[in-house]
Amino acid sequence: MTRDAIKDLVLEIIKDIDEDADFEALQADQPLRDQLDLDSMDFLDIVMELRKRHKLQIPEEDYPQLASLDSCVNYLEPLLKNA
Amino acid sequence: MPFSLDKAAASYDVIVIGSGLGGLTSAKRLSYCGYKVLLLEFHHQLGGLATWFKRNGHIFDISLHGFPYGMVKTCKKYWTKEITESIVQLKNIVFDNPQFSLKTTFDRIDFTALLNKKFKIPQPVIDRFFATVAGMNFYDDQTMTTRELFEEFFPGRTDVHRLLMEPITYANGSTLDDPAITYGIVFSNFMNKGVFTFEGGTDKLIRLMTEDLERNGVMICTNAKVDRIVVEKGKVRGVEVNGRVITAPAVVSNSGITNTIYDLAGREAFTSDFLEQADAIRVNNSSCQVYIGLKKDADIEDRGDLLFTSSAPVFDSAELLDMQTHSKTFSVYYPKTRPGHDRYAIVASMNSRYEDWNRLSPVAYESEKQALIARTLIDLNRYFPGVNDKIDWLEAATPKTFNRYTLHTHGTSFGTKFEGLAVSRSIFKEVPGLFHVGSVGIIMSGWLGAINYGVIVANDVDSYIRSI
Secondary structure, X not given: OOHHHHHHHHHHHHHHXXXXXXXXXXXXXXXXXXXXXXXXXXXXXXXXXXXXXHOOOOOHHHHHHHOEHHHHHHHHHHHOOOX | OOEOHHHOOOEOOEEEEOXXXXXXXXXXHHHHOOOOEEEEOOOOOOEOOOOEEEEXXXXXXXXXXXXXXXXXXHHHHHOOHHHHXXXXXEOOEEEEOOOOXXXXXXXXXXXXXXXHHHOOOOHHHHHHXXXXXXXXXXXXXXXXXXXXXXXXXXOOOHHHHHHHHHHHHHHHOOXXXXXXXXXXXXXXXXXXXXXXXXXXXXXXXXXXXXXXXXXXXXXXXXOOXXXXXXXXXXXXXXXXXXXXXXXXXXXXXXXXXXXXXXXXXXXXXXXXXXXHHHHOOOEOOEEEEEEEEEOOOOOOOOOOOEXXXXXXXXXXXXHHHOOOOOEEEEXXXXXXXXXXXXXXXXXXXXXXXXXHHHXXXXXXXXXXXXXXXXXXXXXXXXXXXXXXXXXXXXXXXXXXXXXHHHOOHHHOOOOEOOHHHHHHHHHHHHOOOEEEOOOEOOOEOHHHHHHHHHHHHHHHHHHHHHHO
16 A cells, blocks of 8 residues: 555545544644644554554554654555555 | 343443443544444433432433533533534522622632632632642642642632632542542633533433444343353453343443442452552442422422522531531532423432441431431521422431442442542453543542543543453
């Protein structure tokens, strides 16, 4: 999966969680939490969705790696290289 | 409609024991993940403590008193649109005690104004207090107590402490001596937008949840009391229920955490290190309630939705737990609560200790119950003068009643103190395949806490099943 495809995947999952999420002004290097009003339950949903769609097991200690869109892509790129 | 146990298959992917809001939500999430789920409930009605009963044309809600706005987002994500759209605000929260009387929407804007104008607290102190509690996380330092937190910001102001603490004590059984983070997390949730309720009542919520589970293919059996969780070679193999073993690689217990460890799995399933942690769990206190139904043609003025009342001079956690407490909440259910069901009902709630009621002889128990009802009516008449003539149903519940219907250790109505959370969260690392969901740690309590915890545990279960 390319970096752009991973980015789209993450945004698509967020859109499923919150249909009102506005990505217009989203800064990829800034925390998603502050920009999109996501809470810890939303991050859990992202983890569960990634496991469901791509059989990815993300351990709890790695959750902070999902903080921004850029860090999500960096973290997921090696895990999804064959997807 | 739930089935009887003889309709259940021989094996499932996941068995959920107990249908409290945590158990129902775990079942929902796991069926959404594609698993074959069996939900077993010992009672004939689903919901656990999210329950109700009917008497003389009345419907009495047990635990529908008010939850934070976060419930809207949670129900939207994990349940259905119809459930989400039934959530409405309770705008009139009343405090009445010897130190102050006021009416509030119980949100940050209104509380800021009250603290500043009525209690004369400087604005920067209020802002710093809100910022401090809003920034609290469950994994933060737990050494500071709520008492210390209040003393830091509002030294010597027992009136402010009461305003901030009293509602939370009724919401989750916490005291001034519990970790400040448990207070901060729950209080901030409420302060977000105020207090909300479920229009249509608990019976409607549980009906909608049951229908949603059935649509998702969850097999639900009531009158099915699990005798034990079968653990073999250190792993979960299934459950034994009515003399029959049903197998599953994962079992989610929505029984109390102490019931799960000691009664269902049994001490022999755990290591001594884990048991040491489990033995240190303090279960939270229980409750007393008085259910008051008004005659068909009777009505009362709107004096507020939720009344925190006390004639005790100051807030005192021990006073609130005393059998003779002078502190209680009145949840007033106007006809708007259940559109179409044109009745008024009032539920008085008090915190209470199981031991105080359990040690009474049958005769003393009955007379204490009557005394509880009499004291409640005296207090109620202060807000609704002459209400006695309008009443056509009176009934009381004690910690023993809570124990009988939920089977919880000591009838706890608020789960456990903080240490229960770590045990609940780590039980599957101790016995692979065994999970616990339910009120623990003060923060994973109440309707919102229970539902969110159901999602968190379902995530652990999904991760586990995919790894085996």
